[in-house]
Amino acid sequence: MADSAVAPDPQATEDDAALVGFVERHDASCPVCEYSLRGLRSTVCPECAAHLSLQVGSKDLHLGPWFFAVVSISLGLGFDTVFCLLVFIGSTIAVVMNGGLPPLKDIVPVLIILGIMVPLWAACVAGLGALYQRRVAWRRMSIRRQWKTAAAIFFGTGLVHAAAGALLIKIMS
Numbered sequence: 201m202a203d204s205a206v207a208p209d210p211q212a213t214e215d216d217a218a219l220v221g222f223v224e225r226h227d228a229s230c231p232v233c234e235y236s237l238r239g240l241r242s243t244v245c246p247e248c249a250a251h252l253s254l255q256v257g258s259k260d261l262h263l264g265p266w267f268f269a270v271v272s273i274s275l276g277l278g279f280d281t282v283f284c285l286l287v288f289i290g291s292t293i294a295v296v297m298n299g300g301l302p303p304l305k306d307i308v309p310v311l312i313i314l315g316i317m318v319p320l321w322a323a324c325v326a327g328l329g330a331l332y333q334r335r336v337a338w339r340r341m342s343i344r345r346q347w348k349t350a351a352a353i354f355f356g357t358g359l360v361h362a363a364a365g366a367l368l369i370k371i372m373s
């Protein structure tokens with residue numbers, strides 16, 4: 201009879217043995233359901249059936265400041281997206297109901313609004329992209345510097361959006 205079973209990966213078997221050996225002697229929780237794995241004899245969580253694997257971690261990996269920075273820019277991006285979409289959809293409906301493009305002087309305010317908000321939207325996209333691209337350099341900064349940079353991103357994003365809002369109100373009034 202042909203043996204169609206795939207041979208076990210020796211490295212994976214070794215890693216599984218190391219994992220079982222570790223949880224036999226240490227208090228560790230399942231990363232999915234937080235069930236205590238101490239004394240576990242297999243690589244499957246007995247509570248939630250999650251497959252467990254050996255991984256390398258670091259106490260120097262801090263996700264708080266990174267999360268704060270990403271959320272700060274994402275809030276701006278979300279606001280800009282909704283705002284630009286509302287202006288675009290509203291203008292399109294107005295053009296359709298009008299039966300054609302209105303005179304240029306009536307379009308100028310919409311173009312000014314989009315001329316301010318679309319670059320702001322693009323800046324947020326670029327900011328998120330830069331955060332992602334520079335993620336390794338970010339993680340290598342001290343935790344203090346990470347929080348300072350994240351706070352600067354939060355206030356910077358807020359201030360730029362507040363300034364854009366003030367400019368739009370001034371132009372529209």
Ligand SMILES: [Zn+2]
Pocket residue numbers: 230231232233234235245246247248249250
């Ligand atoms: Zn579990």
